[in-house]
Amino acid sequence: MLGLEQSKEDYTIIENIPGHFSTYKNFKIYENIMDLFEGLPYGVYYTEGSDTLPTATSGDVNKDDVIDVLDALAIQTYWETNKRSADINFDSTVDAKDLAFVEKNYLMQNPWVVAPPKAVKKYKGETLESVKSQLGLQ
Numbered sequence: 704m705l706g707l708e709q710s711k712e713d714y715t716i717i718e719n720i721p722g723h724f725s726t727y728k729n730f731k732i733y734e735n736i737m738d739l740f741e742g743l744p745y746g747v748y749y750t751e752g753s754d755t756l757p758t759a760t761s762g763d764v765n766k767d768d769v770i771d772v773l774d775a776l777a778i779q780t781y782w783e784t785n786k787r788s789a790d791i792n793f794d795s796t797v798d799a800k801d802l803a804f805v806e807k808n809y810l811m812q813n814p815w816v817v818a819p820p821k822a823v824k825k826y827k828g829e830t831l832e833s834v835k836s837q838l839g840l841q
Contacts, residue, residue, distance in 0.1 A: 714730055715728065715730075721787050721791075722763065722788060723759035724763050724811075725813070727816075762791065765777050766788075770810065773826060775831050776826065783796060792804070802838070805831070
């Protein structure tokens with residue numbers, strides 16, 4: 704990671720993709736290894752890339768660390784627009800494909816946070832099923 708200061712403390716990579724859980728990965732850019740000839744500690748070069756980062760689960764439109772009816776309502780609010788936070792698959796249109804991600808991962812909590820909120824199944828009388836019905840998806 705070019706440009707990061709050497710530190711004995713962990714660094715954290717935060718992956719924050721619209722419509723997905725944010726993920727967190729700690730890593731070190733310093734390892735205390737003694738030089739065999741001079742007896743001094745030195746840093747070790749590490750690389751972090753997409754192959755080493757956790758996979759971000761899709762469907763968390765409102766970024767509250769849980770996928771629930773509030774995310775379905777956000778999809779409904781931005782239906783047929785190009786609102787990036789609700790366009791989970793990034794095809795420039797909020798539609799049934801985006802709602803399918805919410806439905807697939809419905810009631811999941813973000814495993815990368817310590818105390819994610821509990822999923823809301825019903826909000827002001829609305830449920831996932833009622834949102835789908837109102838959008839003509841049933």
